[in-house]
Amino acid sequence: MSSPVDVLVRELYAVIEARDLRALAPLLADDVRWSAPASIPGGGIRIGCAAVLEGARLLFAAYPDVHVHLDDVQAEGDRAVVRGRYEVPPDTTLRFNDTITVRDGVVAALLSHFDGAALARALRRAEG
Template identity: 40%
Template sequence: MSHRSRPPAPLEHPVSRRIGPDPVGFRRIRVPRTGETLVTDDARAVGRRMYTAFNARDLTALGAILAEDFVSHPLGTTGVAPVSRAWSGLFAAYPEVRIAVEDMLVDGDKVAVRSVMHGAPGGAAPDTGPTMMEIFRVVGGRITELWGVSGLPRRGE
């Protein structure tokens, strides 16, 4: 009886796997390498620290949370000081303001957050605040760049 060997199976990329059919064929998802799990956990932890610092009115924590050359796309600024001034302005205008994180999704070094700013005007209902959507990038344990939109009325509105 002859034993025939099978041809080798096609090689898969080491960080992806097939998860099932879609209309075109198979979709691939990224499976993080061992070190990437740490990046995801670090990114989530930095995000949590940022919102905790905001709610605690801890402006000094910004120096440990944001990179020195941090870029805020909504503010159109670079650096930590403009964020500190913006937070101080919010605290002065809305003494009861606090952020409640509703969802935090992490993909590698990027974090997407949906939150509600309680104690500020602009919410969909009288007793809720405006919704915010933010995406930020974490490098070396600090936030380096942030994009965002919110329902908070701008000055003069």
């Protein structure tokens, strides 16, 4: 049986895959802390729901063809560790590892580890 944290995390990545900012907002704490490689649009450390949504908007606009696939979600207590991959057409796959903290049923923090420079290079190649 899935835990509430597992369900929330899977919903989070489904919303990210769909690039749905309206659906993302209610999944985030008002004071959420989101950290992603600074080398990507919208990356760096963003604090607060509005800042995270702006970062997501920039990311979604810059990378409309990247697909997110979850390989493993391990949820325990108020934390989850997520392993997955980004697929960049036509032929690049980049692995990611994220750590998510949940508080009161919403995402309080997300720490994302992946090679942002490799993602940017793959997208430049895909664009021609």
